[in-house]
Amino acid sequence: MSYLFATASEEQAMLSRIGVDSIDQLLQQIPKPLQLDKLLDLPPALSEMELEQHLRQLASQSSGATSRMCFQGGGAYDHYIPSVVDEITGRGEYYTAYTPYQAEASQGTLQAFFEYQTMICQLTGMQVSNASLYEGGGSVSEATLMAMRTTGRTGRVVIAGALHPEYTQVLRTYVGHTSTEVIHIPVGSDGTVDLTKLAGAIDENTAAVIVQNPNFLGNIEDLAAIADLTHAKESLMVVSTDPISLGLLARPGDLGADIVVAEGQSLGIPLQFGGPYLGILACRNDFIRRMPGRLIGETIDRTGGRCFVLSLQAREQHIRRDKATSNICTNQGLMALRATMFMAQMGPQGFKETAELCLQKAHYAATQIAAIPGYTILFSETPKFKEFVIQAPQSAQTLIEKVAKAGVDIGPALSQFAPIPGMPDTENLLLVAVTEQRTKAQIDHLVNLLK
Amino acid sequence: MRNTLATQLIFDLSSPGRRAARLPQCDVPTRAIEELIPAKFLAEKPLPLPEVAEPDIVRHYVNLSTLNMSVDTHFYPLGSCTMKYNPKRHERLSKLGGIVDVHPYQHADRMQGLLAILYEMQNMLGEIAGLPAVSLQPAAGAQGELTALMVAAAYFRDRGENRRKVLFPASAHGTNPASAAIAGFDCVQLPATANGLMDVEELRKHADSSTACLMVTNPNTLGLFEKQIAEVAKIIHDVGGLVYIDGANMNAIMGITRPGDFGGDMMHYNVHKTFTGPHGAGGPGSGPIAVRDFLKPYLPAPIIEKTTAENGQTVYQLVTPEKTIGKVRTFFGNVGILIRGYCYLRTLGPEGVRKAAEHAILNANYLKAILKDILPAAHGEYCLHEFVASASKLSKEKHISAMDIAKRLLDFGFHAPTVYFPLVVPEALMMEPTETESKATLDAFAETIRKITEESAEFLHDAPHSLPVSRPNDVQAARQPVLSWSPKVGV
Numbered sequence: 053m054s055y056l057f058a059t060a061s062e063e064q065a066m067l068s069r070i071g072v073d074s075i076d077q078l079l080q081q082i083p084k085p086l087q088l089d090k091l092l093d094l095p096p097a098l099s100e101m102e103l104e105q106h107l108r109q110l111a112s113q114s115s116g117a118t119s120r121m122c123f124q125g126g127g128a129y130d131h132y133i134p135s136v137v138d139e140i141t142g143r144g145e146y147y148t149a150y151t152p153y154q155a156e157a158s159q160g161t162l163q164a165f166f167e168y169q170t171m172i173c174q175l176t177g178m179q180v181s182n183a184s185l186y187e188g189g190g191s192v193s194e195a196t197l198m199a200m201r202t203t204g205r206t207g208r209v210v211i212a213g214a215l216h217p218e219y220t221q222v223l224r225t226y227v228g229h230t231s232t233e234v235i236h237i238p239v240g241s242d243g244t245v246d247l248t249k250l251a252g253a254i255d256e257n258t259a260a261v262i263v264q265n266p267n268f269l270g271n272i273e274d275l276a277a278i279a280d281l282t283h284a285k286e287s288l289m290v291v292s293t294d295p296i297s298l299g300l301l302a303r304p305g306d307l308g309a310d311i312v313v314a315e316g317q318s319l320g321i322p323l324q325f326g327g328p329y330l331g332i333l334a335c336r337n338d339f340i341r342r343m344p345g346r347l348i349g350e351t352i353d354r355t356g357g358r359c360f361v362l363s364l365q366a367r368e369q370h371i372r373r374d375k376a377t378s379n380i381c382t383n384q385g386l387m388a389l390r391a392t393m394f395m396a397q398m399g400p401q402g403f404k405e406t407a408e409l410c411l412q413k414a415h416y417a418a419t420q421i422a423a424i425p426g427y428t429i430l431f432s433e434t435p436k437f438k439e440f441v442i443q444a445p446q447s448a449q450t451l452i453e454k455v456a457k458a459g460v461d462i463g464p465a466l467s468q469f470a471p472i473p474g475m476p477d478t479e480n481l482l483l484v485a486v487t488e489q490r491t492k493a494q495i496d497h498l499v500n501l502l503k
Numbered sequence: 504m505r506n507t508l509a510t511q512l513i514f515d516l517s518s519p520g521r522r523a524a525r526l527p528q529c530d531v532p533t534r535a536i537e538e539l540i541p542a543k544f545l546a547e548k549p550l551p552l553p554e555v556a557e558p559d560i561v562r563h564y565v566n567l568s569t570l571n572m573s574v575d576t577h578f579y580p581l582g583s584c585t586m587k588y589n590p591k592r593h594e595r596l597s598k599l600g601g602i603v604d605v606h607p608y609q610h611a612d613r614m615q616g617l618l619a620i621l622y623e624m625q626n627m628l629g630e631i632a633g634l635p636a637v638s639l640q641p642a643a644g645a646q647g648e649l650t651a652l653m654v655a656a657a658y659f660r661d662r663g664e665n666r667r668k669v670l671f672p673a674s675a676h677g678t679n680p681a682s683a684a685i686a687g688f689d690c691v692q693l694p695a696t697a698n699g700l701m702d703v704e705e706l707r708k709h710a711d712s713s714t715a716c717l718m719v720t721n722p723n724t725l726g727l728f729e730k731q732i733a734e735v736a737k738i739i740h741d742v743g744g745l746v747y748i749d750g751a752n753m754n755a756i757m758g759i760t761r762p763g764d765f766g767g768d769m770m771h772y773n774v775h776k777t778f779t780g781p782h783g784a785g786g787p788g789s790g791p792i793a794v795r796d797f798l799k800p801y802l803p804a805p806i807i808e809k810t811t812a813e814n815g816q817t818v819y820q821l822v823t824p825e826k827t828i829g830k831v832r833t834f835f836g837n838v839g840i841l842i843r844g845y846c847y848l849r850t851l852g853p854e855g856v857r858k859a860a861e862h863a864i865l866n867a868n869y870l871k872a873i874l875k876d877i878l879p880a881a882h883g884e885y886c887l888h889e890f891v892a893s894a895s896k897l898s899k900e901k902h903i904s905a906m907d908i909a910k911r912l913l914d915f916g917f918h919a920p921t922v923y924f925p926l927v928v929p930e931a932l933m934m935e936p937t938e939t940e941s942k943a944t945l946d947a948f949a950e951t952i953r954k955i956t957e958e959s960a961e962f963l964h965d966a967p968h969s970l971p972v973s974r975p976n977d978v979q980a981a982r983q984p985v986l987s988w989s990p991k992v993g994v
């Protein structure tokens with residue numbers, strides 16, 4: 053079933069209008085020796101009903117957050133998704149359209165993304181946001197390349213402490229082949245970046261200092277202090293933030309960030325094993341022309357009415373080709389739309405209450421776990437938001453497996469990543485995240501399982 | 504019918520104290536926030552987000568949606584983008600629990616069903632490509648290009664070869680050179696030829712021991728099959744380089760010929776195009792790559808492998824290739840889109856895949872034929888899944904541009920073709936009808952274009968005439984960028 057229209061007689065009519073006898077004749081453009089002489093080795097076609105049965109059967113062999121208790125963290129979280137998000141983004145007018153090249157036929161998309169850009173600015177405290185990148189780690193890399201273009205410095209970039217190890221890995225993939233030196237400053241004994249070492253590493257050739265807040269270990273960094281160190285050498289501070297935390301925490305833009313990036317998954321995007329998610333990138337006005345990705349701008353039309361367009365396209369690959377600010381073309385539009393619905397639904401009060409629930413529940417869980425003999429919460433004196441590191445009396449993997457049998461998911465174990473500088477390299481450490489969705493009963497259940 | 508009240512900016516609908524979301528009471532013992540987080544880290548003010556009610560949001564964004572053209576509502580022959588029908592079953596099935604709600608760090612043992620789907624997807628994409636090793640990681644076509652080029656770079660580094668050059672024809676998509684530049688290569692663009700195909704002699708001149716890779720779209724962006732592709736590939740292979748196939752146009756050839764069989768060493772797919780993504784108002788996409796076996800060790804991590812446990816059970820595992828380039832993005836890939844692609848391929852089966860390509864070719868050639876006298880295609884007697892018409896004659900004789908036609912089509916309820924791409928055709932209108940359109944639609948579209956070309960240039964310069972917006976001022980947008988709303992001060 054290929055969703056075709058042409059009946060046999062229509063096909064004939066079309067072929068004769070083209071002036072050929074058969075579709076095969078049209079295929080003669082492809083040299084015969086290069087053509088397949090057999091069907092592809094693919095599984096046979098399924099009807100809709102069979103396909104659904106097949107998918108349901110496979111889905112039943114996978115454990116999703118909705119049927120379990122998800123305390124998993126590490127950059128993707130089981131936050132609540134309001135029904136408005138699915139309803140609106142499920143409209144074909146949005147999800148079956150493409151990049152709004154024809155502004156007149158895409159004002160819905162364009163205005164929604166203009167609103168997205170605005171809300172991202174409101175959320176991060178920055179002046180301008182693009183219309184989305186792929187995901188969190190890619191955004192860190194794009195921000196770093198952007199900082200290099202903006203400062204004209206390519207000598208060095210500095211990672212300040214506990215950046216998500218996958219973000220670090222992506223960044224190293226992006227700049228690994230260049231002469232740029234990537235310096236990774238260790239975390240100190242409190243689980244935040246060692247500020248003395250950081251100060252020593254930022255030099256006149258440093259394009260960017262990259263810091264995650266709350267960091268990968270769940271600890272809150274002193275962004276204002278890092279901004280001072282960064283700006284003293286006229287480098288740019290790139291902050292990777294958790295959007296939900298901004299219901300409570302000061303916005304990176306108010307603490308001196310030059311570029312703010314984030315994984316936008318928590319803004320109404322399902323976990324779906326890692327993607328599609330949403331790469332957020334926002335910055336100060338001065339950098340607009342160095343930004344990667346699509347930008348939606350307001351303008352007027354022929355009759356003077358307000359409208360929206362894809363703007364500043366001279367930065368982009370279809371015009372600037374090898375000199376473009378990024379190679380991105382297809383972005384994460386529908387995910388940006390999801391985030392827009394989410395932010396509108398939450399509003400200032402919803403954000404604050406969600407963040408407070410995360411904060412209180414995570415601290416309740418941490419306190420309960422710390423009271424179990426053999427367990428320690430690392431960096432317990434350092435302020436945290438919704439996630440923390442547990443030191444378990446046994447290997448983290450074993451523990452994860454043990455609680456998984458009872459329908460509870462925790463982790464990831466830190467040992468599954470490249471070590472974070474300054475962190476002990478042991479098997480016993482793992483992350484636990486507590487979102488607003490977890491109930492006291494679920495937390496108590498987890499605590500009992502750990503005992 | 505238009506509700507302009509609801510389509511004001513959402514910020515104009517905001518009213519202090521209004522809200523949509525209600526959250527549950529906190530059910531754990533609470534502590535004072537300042538006790539948990541020092542005041543210096545806390546926000547001083549609430550976020551300045553809009554304050555609206557849920558019905559506001561629904562009415563606002565539903566009304567906005569009606570200002571869009573989409574595949575669900577209109578013929579959308581946007582060339583190079585494969586705007587085919589997006590089956591509804593995919594939307595239901597990709598949202599099943601056990602698929603949509605699996606955490607990226609879930610243990611492989613607890614998602615064998617999902618891994619089985621993704622493993623099969625790897626296999627099917629390898630088979631369609633004729634290139635057996637597949638990475639599902641890249642988020643879109645452009646990231647697929649970058650990933651493959653990084654794989655190529657790692658391969659050459661491993662062999663101790665310093666190859667700096669990436670070649671591509673002038674008709675290449677902008678992402679090709681942009682990706683090559685990010686991967687650290689020098690870009691060499693080969694000039695266009697009169698027949699729209701690659702110039703083999705020109706290629707010979709540039710192919711040498713510093714050539715890492717030739718990037719070629721096949722069928723190319725003119726909708727033509729590069730007939731000499733086997734020879735082209737041999738030239739590159741003879742100097743020790745690799746051939747990259749930009750697979751954006753796979754809808755023309757799937758099941759008919761394979762990149763691996765015509766000389767390609769690496770390719771990307773655009774799952775959002777060929778395998779019905781959908782396009783999501785700009786994304787998300789998914790851009791898996793398929794490569795030859797000797798490049799497999801360099802693929803980004805992880806890939807999925809199938810093994811048999813001691814008890815005879817099939818086990819799917821996430822595996823890190825031994826010389827991996829690392830990761831090009833966070834987490835596994837754009838799984839939600841891959842699932843839709845999987846559903847599509849399982850619905851079509853081997854016959855259906857070929858049939859879809861054949862009918863994409865049939866529809867494109869039919870449209871090309873019925874437009875021949877009005878808007879002739881610049882190249883080729885026949886095309887594959889798309890063709891590039893040129894309004895250059897109309898422009899010279901009647902001052903009607905490709906843009907005028909594109910804009911006026913909107914008035915008649917047709918989305919415009921891709922305009923002014925590829926760059927090698929003046930006044931280009933790139934049309935890709937796809938296989939999921941009827942003869943009646945194509946006839947109506949061609950008839951509309953005929954009518955348009957009979958209208959006055961002056962009238963057309965102001966088109967569209969019936970849409971809420973007409974001819975936005977792009978120059979102003981670029982000169983004085985307004986990229987976000989800000990509250991009016993002093994009122």
Ligand SMILES: Cc1ncc(COP(=O)(O)O)c(C=O)c1O
Pocket residue numbers: 380381382583584643644645646676678679720724749751752773788790
């Ligand atoms: C020929 C060609 N190559 C590459 C791309 C880039 O793919 P994507 O937009 O998925 O990144 C596109 C599409 O946009 C294309 O048409």
